[in-house]
Amino acid sequence: MPAEATLRYTVAGLTVQDAGSLIEVLQQRLHGLNDLHLTLKHVHWNVVGRHFIAVHEMLDPQLDRVRAMADDIAERLAALGGIAHGTPGVLVEERTWKDYSVGRAEAIAHLGAFDLVYTGLIEDLRAAVKTVGEIDPATEDLLIEQLRGLEQFQWFVRAYLETAGGALTTADATTETEAAQ
Template identity: 55%
Template sequence: MAKKTTRSASPQVTSGADAPLTVPGLSAETGHRVADALQMRVHALNDLQLTLKHAHWNVVGPHFIGVHEMLDPQIDGVRDMIDVLAERMSTLGVAPNGLPGALVSARTWDDYDLMRADTSAHLAALELVYTGVIEDHRAAIEAVGDDPVTEDIVIGQTADLEQYQWFVRAHLQGTSGALVTDGASGEVEAAEKATTSRRARKR
């Protein structure tokens, strides 16, 4: 990795400006607008895959191995989604930004709240994380609607994210189907509800 230096980027060397083109069948304005809508999805998915890996490293307690191993395929799937969206941005004529500083600067959400914690606590927190990502992905479907190809990509990713959340939710449901975390307003509260419920079931 290059040593940290004062930035003095030359436009002859690098540029984040839109290309003077996009895909056939779209105007450059439309293509670039669609691509711009994908940037926050790239940020959100980059954040999600890091959060999932963090939870993968920090789960403890009952069902550790099941949860630990469940998360890795989700991490791989989310990383693939990032690559698809970033390459679609480039195809549409906009340079994707995958740098950590850009993510931290642009995001509208806080860091994940849990460190080492019971599997039920991490799953409860991750369920809320998935809800936020999925809601924003669904909003992006409408935002990219002028390009059916991009729209199809985001729809497919939303379906995969919803399935990942289903895997997480299955650990938090009773036979009634209700989540033990219903009503939680944040990750810590959801985690507390889940661990309290698990302890109560063990008595």
């Protein structure tokens, strides 16, 4: 993480040490949401094919909500006494995942790859909920609300990938490239 000023205060009822732990978790969530926003925009601009307009328009509300989620995380970081690092350089330096790998592609290819993106985000968010839940119910509540939203977005994506029999066409994919095929 970039050089930090010493945390001198936090919200009432939390120790500075606990706030520091929350800030670390929230910074990774902010990176995840900023990356998701950029990736959603990339897909929005590069989706083609038969389902173009449906997917293009489905992504707009997701983009808006993800931006709002990132803002909520950044504001919680600040309220805890931290600094919300939202620059591209810090995001790239600190992220623990690879960049989205699909360029211009058919809608179903992007949705297949995006299902894996959402899976990674949701798994990381569930771990964060567990970690912060031991420290602060207000931060836990914020993350749980975002978890519900991201799970709903994944459900929308998966509706395109599900067969009539209820199987996901991308169930065995382990990479975005595999899921996109």
